[in-house]
Amino acid sequence: MGSYKERLKIFTGNSNPELAREVCNYLGTSIVTSNVSKFSDGEIEVTIEESIRGSDVFVIQPTCDPVNENIMELLIMIDALKRASARSITAVVPYFGYARQDRKAKPRDPISAKLISNLLASAGTDRIVAIDFHAAQIQGFFDIPVDHLLGAPILAEYFLNKELDDFIVVAPDVGAVKRARDFAERLNTSIAIIDKRRPEPNVSEIMNIIGYIDGKDVVLLDDMIDTAGTITRAAKALRERGAKNIYACCTHPIFSGPAIERLEDSPLKEVVVTNTIPLPKEKNLDKVTVLSIAPLLGEAIDRIFKDLSVSVLFD
Numbered sequence: 001m002g003s004y005k006e007r008l009k010i011f012t013g014n015s016n017p018e019l020a021r022e023v024c025n026y027l028g029t030s031i032v033t034s035n036v037s038k039f040s041d042g043e044i045e046v047t048i049e050e051s052i053r054g055s056d057v058f059v060i061q062p063t064c065d066p067v068n069e070n071i072m073e074l075l076i077m078i079d080a081l082k083r084a085s086a087r088s089i090t091a092v093v094p095y096f097g098y099a100r101q102d103r104k105a106k107p108r109d110p111i112s113a114k115l116i117s118n119l120l121a122s123a124g125t126d127r128i129v130a131i132d133f134h135a136a137q138i139q140g141f142f143d144i145p146v147d148h149l150l151g152a153p154i155l156a157e158y159f160l161n162k163e164l165d166d167f168i169v170v171a172p173d174v175g176a177v178k179r180a181r182d183f184a185e186r187l188n189t190s191i192a193i194i195d196k197r198r199p200e201p202n203v204s205e206i207m208n209i210i211g212y213i214d215g216k217d218v219v220l221l222d223d224m225i226d227t228a229g230t231i232t233r234a235a236k237a238l239r240e241r242g243a244k245n246i247y248a249c250c251t252h253p254i255f256s257g258p259a260i261e262r263l264e265d266s267p268l269k270e271v272v273v274t275n276t277i278p279l280p281k282e283k284n285l286d287k288v289t290v291l292s293i294a295p296l297l298g299e300a301i302d303r304i305f306k307d308l309s310v311s312v313l314f315d
Contacts, residue, residue: 008305009055011048011081013073016278019094019294020060026298032057036073044073046080053085058129058301063097063116064277065256071097071116075123082124090127090304091120092297094276095224095252099134102141117141129300131276131293132223132251147310149300151223151251151274152179154291156186158272159219159247167217168192172234176222183221192218194234214242224252225273228259232266239267252276253290255283263287 011032012020024030033049059081061074074091081089101112120128121144128146133139139146170192171180177193184191192211218238225231225248235246246268253273255263260283263271271285274293284290296313303310 007055007087008301009052009057009086010301011052011057011059011077013059013061013070013077015061015064015070015073016094016275018278019062019275019292019297022275022292022294023060023298023301026294027302036077044069044076046073046076048080048084051084052081054087056088056090056305057081057086058090058092058305060092060094060297062095062276063093064095064252064254067097071119075119078120078123078125088126089124090129090301091125092129092301094131094293094297095254096130096133096138099138102135102138113138114141127304129297129304131274131296134223147300147304149296149310150314151276151293151296152183152186153314154274154293154296155221155249155251155272156183158289158291159187159249164217164219164245166215167219168211168213170194170211170213170218170220170234170238172196172220172222172230179223180221183219187219194237196230196233209237209241213238215244217245218243218247220246220248220268222248222250224254225250225259225263225271226254227257228255228262228266232262232268235266235268245269247272249273251293253279253283253288255279259283260285 009032010024013036020031035047037045039045059077063070078089098112098116128142131149132151139148168190169180169184171177172194173196180191192213195208220231220234231248238246247270248268249272251274270287272289274291276293300310
């Protein structure tokens with residue numbers, strides 16, 4: 001056990017240190033002593049205060065708001081670890097920023113998700129661990145191994161324990177249909193689909209509901225809630241069509257802009273999220289329930305370190 005703790009190293013930046021501490025508690029280890037700070041002009045400085053030579057290092061850093069700052073922290077940490085002779089470096093990125101820019105939606109668009117993947121590999125990353133990419137095909141942007149974990153089992157277990165009687169899973173848009181179908185299978189129920197048109201970014205318009213939801217409890221599922229426009233409009237449309245108790249769940253609670261006000265004023269009874277992104281007190285409403293993904297990440301890290309299969313974590 002001594003050699004295990006000596007060679008396995010957990011490193012974190014300023015993005016979500018609490019999650020890193022939870023992962024360390026699960027693994028029975030501690031965070032590498034380090035300091036990630038800034039020069040007076042805003043440049044990021046990384047100081048590693050213990051030897052990591054020959055170690056397998058896991059850097060836990062979701063690239064959430066402030067996205068660009070957290071990405072630069074991650075890249076500089078990886079460079080520092082590489083130059084300090086770490087044996088392997090795994091970037092554990094529970095929330096992968098820029099994931100929505102995964103294709104050219106119109107002429108002259110960048111594919112920023114591909115750019116970030118290139119930067120991580122160029123910095124010296126040997127492996128990526130992420131949870132619920134916005135699109136699963138982002139795995140193909142990397143030329144290094146990727147373990148793409150799912151938040152659905154954690155969310156599904158929560159709703160199974162609630163023992164809802166007559167309920168249905170609802171996809172808030174057509175793009176979430178496969179995710180909703182897989183989630184519904186875990187809950188042994190059926191799905192409905194909301195057909196909507198998005199006239200411009202962060203603005204959604206509900207068009208139609210495919211499926212029978214009258215008198216049922218409904219669980220809206222998405223990978224992320226950003227400004228909460230989609231999820232709250234969906235909740236209002238479902239209420240108008242006769243839905244009883246309306247729940248929403250997602251892996252990544254971005255909660256930007258007017259999200260908190262929209263969620264507070266919505267007919268949603270409960271919003272269930274995970275802690276891939278830290279929620280400050282002002283964003284943690286009474287109706288928001290936060291589930292920890294630390295055991296999932298801890299088990300994945302343990303299995304990667306021991307060269308064991310990670311596929312069992314998808315069940």
